[in-house]
Amino acid sequence: MAVINVELAGRSYQVHVGQDLLSNAASLSHRFIRKTIVPIVADSNARELHGDRLAASFDAAGKTPVWFDVASGEGSKSWDGLQALTEWMLAQGVERGDHVFALGGGVVGDLTGFACSILKRGCGFVQLPTTLLSQVDSSVGGKTAINTSAGKNLIGAFHQPSLVLADTDTLKTLPVREMQAGYAEVIKYGILGDLEFFEWCEANGNEVIAHDDIAVAEAVARSVAAKARIVAADERETSGVRALLNLGHTFGHALEAETGFSNRLLHGEGVALGMVLAAQYSARRGYISATDADRVKSAIAGSGLPTEITSLNLKCDGAKLVDHMRHDKKMDAGTLPFILLRSIGAAFLDHEVSLDDVALFLNDRLLAT
Numbered sequence: 001m002a003v004i005n006v007e008l009a010g011r012s013y014q015v016h017v018g019q020d021l022l023s024n025a026a027s028l029s030h031r032f033i034r035k036t037i038v039p040i041v042a043d044s045n046a047r048e049l050h051g052d053r054l055a056a057s058f059d060a061a062g063k064t065p066v067w068f069d070v071a072s073g074e075g076s077k078s079w080d081g082l083q084a085l086t087e088w089m090l091a092q093g094v095e096r097g098d099h100v101f102a103l104g105g106g107v108v109g110d111l112t113g114f115a116c117s118i119l120k121r122g123c124g125f126v127q128l129p130t131t132l133l134s135q136v137d138s139s140v141g142g143k144t145a146i147n148t149s150a151g152k153n154l155i156g157a158f159h160q161p162s163l164v165l166a167d168t169d170t171l172k173t174l175p176v177r178e179m180q181a182g183y184a185e186v187i188k189y190g191i192l193g194d195l196e197f198f199e200w201c202e203a204n205g206n207e208v209i210a211h212d213d214i215a216v217a218e219a220v221a222r223s224v225a226a227k228a229r230i231v232a233a234d235e236r237e238t239s240g241v242r243a244l245l246n247l248g249h250t251f252g253h254a255l256e257a258e259t260g261f262s263n264r265l266l267h268g269e270g271v272a273l274g275m276v277l278a279a280q281y282s283a284r285r286g287y288i289s290a291t292d293a294d295r296v297k298s299a300i301a302g303s304g305l306p307t308e309i310t311s312l313n314l315k316c317d318g319a320k321l322v323d324h325m326r327h328d329k330k331m332d333a334g335t336l337p338f339i340l341l342r343s344i345g346a347a348f349l350d351h352e353v354s355l356d357d358v359a360l361f362l363n364d365r366l367l368a369t
């Protein structure tokens with residue numbers, strides 16, 4: 001088992017990565033349980049597949065889990081979802097000093113974290129991530145949010161969890177498509193900041209996706225360590241360091257919006273497409289070679305993720321995708337900084353990008369064969 005610290009003044013916390021952690025959840029989280037009742041917000045699939053182990057752990061400790069079920073899918077990260085959850089938390093008598101547990105993927109983690117950030121102006125929460133994506137990325141770092149019709153994660157807050165238990169056994173039931181989507185956020189850490197980890201991904205990515213225990217353990221622990229370092233350096237994305245974690249997301253969120261935040265394009269798939277576009281756009285700007293852009297694309301394609309936006313059969317042009325980008329949270333007085341590559345393993349923020357040029361670039365990609 002690995003324990004990674006997220007070092008933040010006054011609210012540092014641990015991320016445990018290992019097998020069968022849910023069976024020991026009560027003892028690992030005992031500091032955060034003050035009452036007999038333990039409120040658990042659960043993704044419907046995660047509860048069905050892994051809820052019993054969690055419940056048994058609390059039962060054995062003399063605690064009583066009370067469950068709030070969240071329907072699977074991005075649609076639950078919504079105003080309606082937030083209203084239903086916060087009203088349930090009030091009905092359960094959750095107080096500011098209490099902790100709510102979030103069992104599931106990034107959807108449940110982001111929704112529960114946001115609900116906890118506003119309930120009575122803030123209560124605690126513990127992340128129990130059960131997807132690869134949520135173990136390597138969304139459960140760590142305190143970004144919480146819901147989507148609106150205007151775009152992705154536009155209503156949210158920074159609110160750090162008190163503890164993260166990433167039980168890698170839960171990934172054994174995760175469909176391959178979801179493993180691939182989570183893997184996009186794994187290889188992201190290599191592309192943005194660590195050439196050696198990118199090369200590890202080139203060699204081991206398929207073992208991760210195939211649920212190989214050793215490869216999964218290494219991928220999750222190394223990803224969490226990378227994210228913890230970045231979050232500790234720039235918790236609220238103000239210095240430009242944390243913004244690098246958005247590699248591929250400016251393009252990806254626009255594609256998610258255009259596909260209606262639906263099963264047509266999972267978040268990780270949008271990030272995969274977005275990272276390929278960011279690499280190609282970096283080559284267009286003369287920062288990296290076409291060969292390096294192709295290497296990024298091949299590594300992503302090799303894991304079975306999409307790499308061509310033509311595969312989405314979009315009925316829009318580049319200007320429409322750029323319109324979605326105008327809602328990006330990085331927009332700053334009319335300019336949108338893009339996360340581009342100086343080399344594989346060295347991302348940077350380019351503040352000189354013209355959105356008109358991005359639209360032209362996307363028109364080319366929408367026509368590519």
Ligand SMILES: NC(=O)c1ccc[n+]([C@@H]2O[C@H](COP(=O)([O-])OP(=O)(O)OC[C@H]3O[C@@H](n4cnc5c(N)ncnc54)[C@H](O)[C@@H]3O)[C@@H](O)[C@H]2O)c1
Binds near residue numbers: 131132134141143267
């Ligand atoms: N807060 C952050 O820093 C951050 C980072 C990355 C992504 N995100 C957000 O995370 C969300 C995506 O998260 P996700 O990829 O985990 O998706 P998700 O939460 O929708 O889960 C994916 C699917 O897996 C199912 N599932 C969950 N655990 C399972 C298990 N163990 N076995 C079988 N099925 C299981 C779910 O029911 C769902 O159908 C997006 O909304 C994205 O914006 C947030």
Ligand SMILES: O=C(O)C(=O)C[C@@H](O)[C@H](O)[C@H](O)COP(=O)(O)O
Binds near residue numbers: 245
């Ligand atoms: O933690 C971060 O910072 C990230 O950017 C991680 C991303 O993978 C994640 O999808 C995040 O939710 C995107 O943030 P947003 O600020 O663009 O909504």
Ligand SMILES: [Zn+2]
Binds near residue numbers: 137
């Ligand atoms: Zn992401």
